[in-house]
Amino acid sequence: MCRCPAHEERTGSLSLGYGRDGIVLVHCFGGCSQASVIDALKGLGVWPGPHVVGPRNVSKTPVSKDAGVCSSASWAARIWNASTCAKGSLVEIYLRRRGLTVSIPSAIRFHHGLRHPEGSSWPAMIALVSDALGGTPTAIHRTFLSRDGTSKAPLETTKMMLGPCRGGIVRLGGWGNVLLIGEGIETCLSAMQATGHRTWAALSTSGLRTIALPDDEQDIVILADADRAGEAAAKNAAHRWVLEGRRVRIARPPPGLDFNDMLIACEPSSGLRGDGDMPCWYTQ
Numbered sequence: 689m690c691r692c693p694a695h696e697e698r699t700g701s702l703s704l705g706y707g708r709d710g711i712v713l714v715h716c717f718g719g720c721s722q723a724s725v726i727d728a729l730k731g732l733g734v735w736p737g738p739h740v741v742g743p744r745n746v747s748k749t750p751v752s753k754d755a756g757v758c759s760s761a762s763w764a765a766r767i768w769n770a771s772t773c774a775k776g777s778l779v780e781i782y783l784r785r786r787g788l789t790v791s792i793p794s795a796i797r798f799h800h801g802l803r804h805p806e807g808s809s810w811p812a813m814i815a816l817v818s819d820a821l822g823g824t825p826t827a828i829h830r831t832f833l834s835r836d837g838t839s840k841a842p843l844e845t846t847k848m849m850l851g852p853c854r855g856g857i858v859r860l861g862g863w864g865n866v867l868l869i870g871e872g873i874e875t876c877l878s879a880m881q882a883t884g885h886r887t888w889a890a891l892s893t894s895g896l897r898t899i900a901l902p903d904d905e906q907d908i909v910i911l912a913d914a915d916r917a918g919e920a921a922a923k924n925a926a927h928r929w930v931l932e933g934r935r936v937r938i939a940r941p942p943p944g945l946d947f948n949d950m951l952i953a954c955e956p957s958s959g960l961r962g963d964g965d966m967p968c969w970y971t972q
Contacts, residue, residue, distance in 0.1 A: 692720055760852070763850060782833050785839070790877060798814070811833045832847075853892075858889040860887045
C-alpha cells in the first residue's frame with residue numbers, strides 16, 4: 689500500500705500490483721478512479737505505458753462502465769441533497785481554524801454524519817464538483833471532519849471524491865478577469881481570500897491536467913502544490929493553456945509551505961489579504 693498521487697493524503701491508500709499476463713492492477717481505497725490515478729502516475733513518469741490496466745475487483749459479475757458511473761453519480765447527488773448550508777456548522781469551524789475568513793461558497797455544504805469506507809460515520813465538508821465548461825454538477829468531494837470540527841477526522845484517508853470527477857472543478861467564487869486554479873479546496877480558498885480573484889479547485893493533480901477551459905478564460909494563474917506531482921501537473925496545464933493562446937502564470941509558495949500556511953503567517957498589514965495581488969507568489 690502506498691500514497692495515492694491523485695489526491696492529498698498522509699498515509700497510503702493505493703494498491704498496485706500485477707495480475708495475469710502482466711496486467712497492472714490499480715485500486716485507490718480513497719475513492720479515486722483508475723483514470724485519475726494513472727494520469728497522476730504518468731505525470732510522475734512512473735507509469736509503465738505498454739501494460740494494460742485492470743481493475744482490482746474480486747466480483748465475477750460483469751458491470752458496465754456506464755452503470756458504475758451512474759451509480760456513483762446518483763449516490764453523490766443524494767449526499768449533496770442531504771447536506772445543509774455550511775454557515776454556522778462544523779465546516780465553518782474547520783475553515784476558520786485554518787485562517788479562512790471568506791464567506792463560505794455555496795458550492796460547499798455540511799453533512800452531519802457521513803459514513804466512511806472504514807465503517808464509522810463522521811461530519812463532513814461536501815463540495816460540489818461541476819463540469820468546467822458547462823457548469824453541470826457531476827460529483828462531490830468529501831472532507832471528513834473531527835467531531836468538533838477543529839481538524840480533519842482521525843482517519844487514514846480524510847479526503848475522497850465520489851462520482852465522475854474527471855475534468856470537473858469546484859467553483860469557489862471571487863471576481864474579476866483573472867482565474868486562479870489549484871488543487872486543494874483549502875489552498876484555493878486561501879488564494880481567493882488573499883487576492884479576491886475568481887478561484888476554482890481542481891481537487892487533484894489529474895484534475896488539473898484534464899480541465900478544459902472555456903474560451904473566455906484568458907488570464908490564468910495556476911496555484912502549484914509544492915511537490916513533484918504538483919509541479920509536474922502545473923507545468924503540464926500551463927503548457928497546454930499557453931498553446932491555446934491564454935496568458936498563464938504559475939504561483940508557487942516558498943519551500944516547505946503551502947498557500948494556507950502563507951495566509952496564516954501573513955499579517956493583515958502585509959498587503960497579502962484582499963488587495964487583489966499576490967506578492968512573492970507569482971513566478972513564471
